[in-house]
Amino acid sequence: MPRVLTAVGITKRFNAFTAVADVDFHLDANEAVGIVGPNGAGKTTLLNVLAGSYPPTAGTVTFGGADVSRSNAADRCRLGIARSHQIPRPFGNMTVFENVFVAASMGAGAAREQAYDGSIESLRLCGMLAIANRKAETLGLLDRKRLELARALATGPQILLLDEIGGGLTDAEAAELVTIIRELRGRGIAIVWIEHILHVLLQVVERLVCMDAGRIIAQGVPEEALAHPAVVEAYLGSGVT
Amino acid sequence: MWFDQILQGVLLGGYYALLACGLSFMFGVMRIVNLAHGSIAVLSAFVVLSIAEAFHISPFLALVVALPIMAAAGWLLQVTILERSLRSGSLTPLLSTFGLAVVLDNAMFQKFGANTHSLDIGDLAFASWNVTPDIAIGQLALLTFVVAVALLGGLQLFLSRTPLGRAIRATSEDPDTAELVGIDSRRAYAAAAAIAIATVAIAGTFLAMRATFDPYTGPTQLIFAFEAVVIGGTGSLWGTLIGGIALGVAQNIGSQISPQGFLIAGHAVFFVVLAARFFIAGRDPRTLIRALRRAPA
Numbered sequence: 001m002p003r004v005l006t007a008v009g010i011t012k013r014f015n016a017f018t019a020v021a022d023v024d025f026h027l028d029a030n031e032a033v034g035i036v037g038p039n040g041a042g043k044t045t046l047l048n049v050l051a052g053s054y055p056p057t058a059g060t061v062t063f064g065g066a067d068v069s070r071s072n073a074a075d076r077c078r079l080g081i082a083r084s085h086q087i088p089r090p091f092g093n094m095t096v097f098e099n100v101f102v103a104a105s106m107g108a109g110a111a112r113e114q115a116y117d118g119s120i121e122s123l124r125l126c127g128m129l130a131i132a133n134r135k136a137e138t139l140g141l142l143d144r145k146r147l148e149l150a151r152a153l154a155t156g157p158q159i160l161l162l163d164e165i166g167g168g169l170t171d172a173e174a175a176e177l178v179t180i181i182r183e184l185r186g187r188g189i190a191i192v193w194i195e196h197i198l199h200v201l202l203q204v205v206e207r208l209v210c211m212d213a214g215r216i217i218a219q220g221v222p223e224e225a226l227a228h229p230a231v232v233e234a235y236l237g238s239g240v241t
Numbered sequence: 242m243w244f245d246q247i248l249q250g251v252l253l254g255g256y257y258a259l260l261a262c263g264l265s266f267m268f269g270v271m272r273i274v275n276l277a278h279g280s281i282a283v284l285s286a287f288v289v290l291s292i293a294e295a296f297h298i299s300p301f302l303a304l305v306v307a308l309p310i311m312a313a314a315g316w317l318l319q320v321t322i323l324e325r326s327l328r329s330g331s332l333t334p335l336l337s338t339f340g341l342a343v344v345l346d347n348a349m350f351q352k353f354g355a356n357t358h359s360l361d362i363g364d365l366a367f368a369s370w371n372v373t374p375d376i377a378i379g380q381l382a383l384l385t386f387v388v389a390v391a392l393l394g395g396l397q398l399f400l401s402r403t404p405l406g407r408a409i410r411a412t413s414e415d416p417d418t419a420e421l422v423g424i425d426s427r428r429a430y431a432a433a434a435a436i437a438i439a440t441v442a443i444a445g446t447f448l449a450m451r452a453t454f455d456p457y458t459g460p461t462q463l464i465f466a467f468e469a470v471v472i473g474g475t476g477s478l479w480g481t482l483i484g485g486i487a488l489g490v491a492q493n494i495g496s497q498i499s500p501q502g503f504l505i506a507g508h509a510v511f512f513v514v515l516a517a518r519f520f521i522a523g524r525d526p527r528t529l530i531r532a533l534r535r536a537p538a
Contacts, residue, residue: 094414
């Protein structure tokens with residue numbers, strides 16, 4: 001599998017606080033990687049650096065062979081990196097369709113007809129066609145999460161960065177999202193997924209990256225990564241001897 | 242006679258709506274109350290006047306030349322002043338545009354002096370159609386009204402139907418998220434500012450056609466524009482048209498009641514609407530209408 005995204009030596013500091021410290025990360029085409037770790041481990045910060053929401057303090061991000069470390073989120077989105085928020089942020093005064101359509105026409109750079117088709121396809125995949133004309137601010141949590149997915153999808157991404165998209169949902173609702181996300185993988189989209197709900201995450205990803213205090217402490221096949229002593233300690237604390 | 246006053250008030254309201262268009266657009270999209278709005282309108286009038294005199298062309302033609310210039314000025318205004326101001330909270334743009342108004346007014350005074358000016362449009366300034374022996378409709382007034390409706394309607398269509406319009410709306414709601422769907426939010430805002438200032442240029446030209454102006458005309462025009470925006474509901478373009486008409490009608494009826502009633506009546510309507518807003522939740526004028534309908538039941 002060709003490598004699509006490579007991040008080397010990523011460090012992000014906010015004043016004196018180091019949120020991400022010298023992290024190496026890579027993603028192959030059509031791969032699904034989960035990121036887990038305690039709160040404050042730097043997962044979301046890493047995702048933001050990959051998406052271009054802010055520049056890294058040090059390190060480089062390479063996407064599709066080109067260095068994108070200095071390009072902003074809008075440019076990276078047009079190149080093929082899409083991201084969803086932990087707390088959904090729909091454009092509330094616009095309809096569901098408009099939310100997705102603006103992503104299809106700006107993010108995917110599609111002309112009117114293609115953007116229209118792309119929007120319909122994204123909405124269909126995420127099961128939102130029936131409510132396409134509702135105002136986004138009237139949606140409930142599950143539909144808002146679906147909309148985050150549909151909107152990210154409409155930008156025509158090669159890789160999709162998901163931030164706790166299962167958070168706050170019931171198991172049945174999370175299962176619906178898993179079905180959608182698996183469908184996206186089937187279409188050749190690589191996925192990076194931060195999630196606290198492990199049994200949901202493990203239905204999709206084949207590699208797990210465990211972070212703590214801004215560093216990667218273990219990674220690999222999910223069962224092995226989770227059994228790593230450093231991961232056990234980060235989650236459960238060290239044993240009393 | 243009352244019918245005539247109301248009709249003239251509606252036409253005057255068209256001028257106020259035209260004046261308020263840029264202010265309303267800027268507030269609705271960028272959450273900026275542009276206190277330099279009136280001064281920029283007067284600056285546009287001077288630009289159009291200078292072009293018309295230099296090339297001996299009609300003010301309408303001069304306006305066509307001035308539009309891209311003012312749009313570029315709007316773009317510059319956004320990237321140099323407003324963008325920085327917006328980053329430091331909602332109060333800062335208020336202060337920086339106030340400062341800009343002072344600078345513009347005095348710079349224009351320095352350059353053009355205290356004399357009053359007007360754009361020469363020949364007979365159009367006085368020509369009118371007699372509908373009945375008692376009622377005459379001024380051609381310029383009607384033209385102003387038509388331009389106002391076309392401009393507000395055009396902007397509304399632009400925002401809802403075009404890719405750039407949708408990008409501007411998305412940016413207006415959440416600039417960070419807009420970036421994540423591929424919208425360059427800085428450019429979207431700059432484009433919005435360019436459009437807003439271009440509409441101000443149109444308003445400034447009509448101001449200079451219908452009346453005289455001098456470098457310090459801006460602030461009084463700002464007040465009328467501001468009142469039209471607030472009466473109609475901030476951020477709503479059609480509301481601005483209604484607000485402008487309400488203001489114009491109130492002023493004309495006020496002037497019938499008392500010779501000094503013209504301005505007072507306008508301000509009174511503004512005050513009543515503002516007070517009503519404080520008591521009735523919601524910024525949407527429809528909320529107010531619904532509340533009024535419910536009241537008798």
